[in-house]
Amino acid sequence: MNWISNVVRPKIRNFLARREVPENLWIKCPDSGQLVFYKDVETNQFVIPGSEYHMRMGAVARLKSVFDGETWFDIAVPEVPIDPLKFRDERRYSDRLKDARAKTSMNDAVKLGYGKLDGMPVVIGVQDFDFMGGSLGMAAGEAVIKGFDTALEKSTPFILFIGSGGARMQEGIFSLMQMPRTTVGVQRLREARLPYIVVLTNPTTGGVTASYAMLGDVHIAEPGALIGFAGPRVIEQTIREKLPEGFQKSEYLREHGMVDMVVHRRELRPLLARMCRILTKAPERVDETAAVVLPAPAEASA
Known part of the structure; x- marks a missing residue:
């Protein structure tokens, strides 16, 4: 046995090897x-x-941060045709879908959950930007509508976290059709007098902003989020003027009445719980672990 070649060299090689x-x-x-x-x-x-x-926050992480005990029931979404237009640019649309599903472990851009928020049953949807820019296609539109329908069925508030670049160009007119369809879902929830709370995250643009993103009963935005229809560069090139500082940011929109409030992420969960209780006129949650304070005994009269 060659001790130098069989023992010393492998040890030196492993020591100098690049760590992953x-x-x-x-x-x-x-x-x-x-x-x-x-x-x-x-x-x-x-x-x-x-x-x-x-x-940006993924759909699963977002749901964990809101639901009690980080637990919820996933809501199944109806199946839709895959690649109805047989679209192809540099790659086939079906291949892009496969890559997005492998990357995010999601079927499409919107994930739905049913569970409890501070003891109240709620339906929550999350539009994940990591799935093809959170673009609105047939599957995402069906998911949003399913969220409205489930909230109607369960008689609960519907909270929707939105992050999207707009309509999905690979589905053409089928994508644009989701704008009026989701608007009808908003109207049905409103007729049932159930709250629809929108949380706008970075970014929220395009056809999503032009439909269900701006139809909530309450609009909450995260700090620094880009919110608008067309992007700032497109607007500047169109009007040939310099835009104001912070234009289309959530703080700018709050100052000009486009959103109701800008809320830090750590303060979001208790605010949503309070909003749901106020809008549904639900009683405040009683803390059963709190010590019961008994009244002092009345003094005996002389």
Whole structure:
């Protein structure tokens, strides 16, 4: 046995070998440029500590952050035709769908859940930007409508977190048809006098903004979110004027009456719970763990 070649060399090779580092170990803040440990950001609900920049939040993480005990029942969405137009640009649309499903573990851009928020039953939908830019196609439209229908069936509020780049171009007119269809769903919920609460995240643009994103009873936006129909660059090129500072950001929209409030992510859950109780006239939740304070005994009369 050659001790140098069989023992020493492998040990030296393993010592000098490059260690594999996970790609998402660190996150660079888009606002400040600082590098932050991924686990710290995840623990902080994907808000960068220090700069308070709100990163995009996946559908599952979002549902966990809102539902009691991080538990809920998934709501099945009706199946729709895949690639009805047989669309192809640089790649086939069906291949893009497969990649998006593998990346996000979602069937399409909208995920629905039914569970409890501070003890109240609610239906919550999340439009995930990681799935093809959160674009609105037939499947996403069916999911939003299914959310309205489930809220009607269960007589609960419907909370929808929106993050989208607009209509899905690969589905053409079928995508545009989802705008009036979802609007009808909003109207049905309104006729039943059930709350529809919209939470606008970064970004919310295009045909989604032109339909169900701006039809809620209450519009809440996360800090720094881009909200609008066309993008700022397109508007500047069209009107050939410089836009105001912070144009189309959530704080600008609040100042001009487009959204009701801008709320930090850590304050969102208790606010949504309070909104649902107020809008449904539900009684405040009683804390059963609180100690019962008995009245002092009356003094005996002389």
